[in-house]
Amino acid sequence: MSDYDFDLFVIGAGSGGVRAARIAASHGATVAVAEEYRVGGTCVIRGCVPKKLLVYGSHFAEDLADAKRFGWNTDGAHFDWSTLRDNVAAEVDRLEGLYGEIFVSNGVEIFHERAVVTGPNNVRLANGRDISARYILIATGAWPSIPDVPGADLGITSNEVFHLPELPKRAVIAGAGYIANEFAGIFNELGVDVTLVTRGDKMLRSYDQEIVEKLIGISREKGIDIRMNFPFKSAVKQGDGSILIDGGDAGMVETDLLMWAIGRSPNSNNLGLETAGVALDNNGAVIVGSDNRTSVPSIYAVGDVTNRVQLTPVAIREGHAFADSVFGNAPRTIDYNCIPTAVFSNPPIASVGMTEEQANATLSQVKVYRSDFRAMKNVLAGRNERALYKMIVDGSTDKVVGLHLIGPESGEILQAAAIAVKAGLTKQAFDDTVALHPSMSEELVLMK
Ligand SMILES: Cc1cc2nc3c(=O)[nH]c(=O)nc-3n(C[C@H](O)[C@H](O)[C@H](O)COP(=O)(O)OP(=O)(O)OC[C@H]3O[C@@H](n4cnc5c(N)ncnc54)[C@H](O)[C@@H]3O)c2cc1C
Ligand SMILES: NC(=O)c1ccc[n+]([C@@H]2O[C@H](COP(=O)([O-])OP(=O)(O)OC[C@H]3O[C@@H](n4cnc5c(N)ncnc54)[C@H](O)[C@@H]3O)[C@@H](O)[C@H]2O)c1
Numbered sequence: 035m036s037d038y039d040f041d042l043f044v045i046g047a048g049s050g051g052v053r054a055a056r057i058a059a060s061h062g063a064t065v066a067v068a069e070e071y072r073v074g075g076t077c078v079i080r081g082c083v084p085k086k087l088l089v090y091g092s093h094f095a096e097d098l099a100d101a102k103r104f105g106w107n108t109d110g111a112h113f114d115w116s117t118l119r120d121n122v123a124a125e126v127d128r129l130e131g132l133y134g135e136i137f138v139s140n141g142v143e144i145f146h147e148r149a150v151v152t153g154p155n156n157v158r159l160a161n162g163r164d165i166s167a168r169y170i171l172i173a174t175g176a177w178p179s180i181p182d183v184p185g186a187d188l189g190i191t192s193n194e195v196f197h198l199p200e201l202p203k204r205a206v207i208a209g210a211g212y213i214a215n216e217f218a219g220i221f222n223e224l225g226v227d228v229t230l231v232t233r234g235d236k237m238l239r240s241y242d243q244e245i246v247e248k249l250i251g252i253s254r255e256k257g258i259d260i261r262m263n264f265p266f267k268s269a270v271k272q273g274d275g276s277i278l279i280d281g282g283d284a285g286m287v288e289t290d291l292l293m294w295a296i297g298r299s300p301n302s303n304n305l306g307l308e309t310a311g312v313a314l315d316n317n318g319a320v321i322v323g324s325d326n327r328t329s330v331p332s333i334y335a336v337g338d339v340t341n342r343v344q345l346t347p348v349a350i351r352e353g354h355a356f357a358d359s360v361f362g363n364a365p366r367t368i369d370y371n372c373i374p375t376a377v378f379s380n381p382p383i384a385s386v387g388m389t390e391e392q393a394n395a396t397l398s399q400v401k402v403y404r405s406d407f408r409a410m411k412n413v414l415a416g417r418n419e420r421a422l423y424k425m426i427v428d429g430s431t432d433k434v435v436g437l438h439l440i441g442p443e444s445g446e447i448l449q450a451a452a453i454a455v456k457a458g459l460t461k462q463a464f465d466d467t468v469a470l471h472p473s474m475s476e477e478l479v480l481m482k
Contacts (some may be wrong), residue, residue: 036168040066041361043157043167045149045305048075049346050337051173052133054353059140061361066167067142068149068159074126074133076175076338077346083129084122084196085216089378091118092223096380100415113224115201122196151306154332158306169332169360172312172320173353174305176298176338181208185269188277189292192217201226202291206279208266209295210237212377215249217293218258219380228257229287231264231279238377242389242438248422249379249440255419256380261287300339317341324367326356334360343373374452376445381419384448387436387455388426399429403461403481409442409474423477425461432460437478447475 042058044051047069059065072079098108137144147160155166178191192213205221207214210232222228230253237260238246250260267280269292279287300319307314313321313329319341326334334356337349351368359365374386393400403425412419421441428435434455439448454464461481469476 036064038155038166038168040064040143040165040167042066042169042171043068043149043165044171044173045151045157046075046173046175046301046337046339047073047133047137047144048173048175048337048349049077050175050349050353051075051171052136052353053350054171054173054336054357055142056136056140057354057357058361059142061357063357063361065140065142066145066165067137068145068147068157070146070148070160072130073137073144074130078129078133079126080193080196082346084126085192085220086378087122087125088118088196088220089216089380091122092220093380095223095225096417100411100417103415115198115224119196119198126196150304151310151312151333153310154330169334171353171356172302172305172307172328172333172335172339173337173349174301174339176341176344177301178294179297179299180294181266181296183266183268185271185277186294188269188271189294191294195293198291202289203227204276204289205229205291205293206231206277206287206289207293207295208232209297210234210239211295211297212238213295215253215377215379217295218253219378222253222256222258223380226291227259229259229261229289231261231266231281231284231287233263233265235262237262238383240389241377241383241385242424242436243391245383245385245422245424245438245440248420249377249381249383252381252419252440253379298338298344300341302339315341325359325365326352343370345373345375348373372452372456374448376448378445381421381441382444383438383440384444385436385438386448386452387434389436389438390424390426393426393428393435397428397430397435401427401429401461403427405477405481407474407477410472411442421474421477423481425464425478425481427461432462433458434461434464441474443474447478451475451478 041063042065044055044067047067055065055067098111149157152158180186204227206229218228218230264284265282267282269279277289302318311330320335322335336352338344355366376384405423408420424438426436464479467479
């Protein structure tokens, strides 16, 4: 007989929590999970998945316009937001069901309610039930940040954006990161008049800034109004229902929808962590070691709540490594080097490894190769939109240390190329590879 109700209690059924629960159960642990909202977490319910489906749905606007040059008569084509919104919601429902089945088929008990930590080996469910566990895993994710300015509550966040009753005529998106650029692209394609406001003079700071400049140029060309150095002072609701935003010296902007996309904070509030002795950093992130263990030996944490890398594949890996280490007798840590990432803007950006700026700051010799080209499809479509691929090479070893792409399907192209960068292949190895023609990705082996 175990001294505890379960070997593992996971708080949060998102990317990290679901993986950890399933793998721990497969190692023979008795596992329970608490989820206060919907099984699947941010990525499945209100993140990556519905976002990518909206990216696909919105891109038909351009595809249909381009189709004319390829001989298709698309007159009469029109868009219906409720159809896209409801079909995406139905797909999310389907996936939520599949995630629930993972628990059933692995013998994991799920509690559909909030749980808080009450001690090193104890949690309390919202219904008041106390449960003990040998280990507790905090996998509660992150929550959209909202700034402390008057009228901030007039804005929505990515939590609400998938359920809009109708599309606004005008939208202001505040922020300059992933979500801001992705939704600027989606709304713009769907005919919404988009203004992107950002307090600084840079966007997508972690990305190669030459690639970002290209995105800014193309976005403006498509009609997205990008306003940098915009100090968001306040928002007020006007008589006609519109929202008036005061940007101080940057001027006033009137809009029908305000969306905050200024980052996500670790979901650690009122979780009982402080009382249990779990150390948090100044941003509320749970502090963990490379083994995902917190300051309390029986409590671990993975995913966004630790604020290391806020990406689904990373949360999944952390959850998997935790379960293998603690229940599978196979301790291991995650390698955070060369994580490929993409911004599903229009066009998308994809990146792996060092930017030119980072390489210059750390390597003694840096070579940069560029290919600035127009995709064949864009040429025939009469679309004057160019792609840019950049390869960053360590001049002393010839190793490719970074790849940065903007252009159609760049995420799909980069995932494969990232294997070569992660493996430490040289520029010569890229050059030795015969081009696959005609394709956009052949540019990767043709850079001079
Ligand atoms: C709009 C958007 C788009 C994104 N797009 C991408 C993308 O394209 N690619 C990518 O890699 N990443 C993307 N992300 C990030 C990705 O969704 C997260 O990194 C990932 O979901 C983190 O997983 P997690 O397990 O840490 O937390 P989550 O998936 O957020 O899961 C945490 C779960 O815990 C639950 N919970 C919280 N507190 C409690 C409690 N006390 N009791 C019970 N349950 C609780 C929450 O309801 C939630 O379901 C996107 C995020 C957003 C918001
Ligand atoms: N494609 C993807 O992989 C993807 C997509 C969406 C989200 N995500 C993940 O979710 C996280 C959150 O996304 P996000 O776009 O909200 O955040 P982000 O960190 O990408 O960008 C936030 C931006 O808001 C700015 N900002 C911060 N505080 C501000 C304030 N008070 N006023 C004005 N601007 C402010 C920041 O300078 C930054 O540019 C990302 O960091 C990413 O890890 C990933």
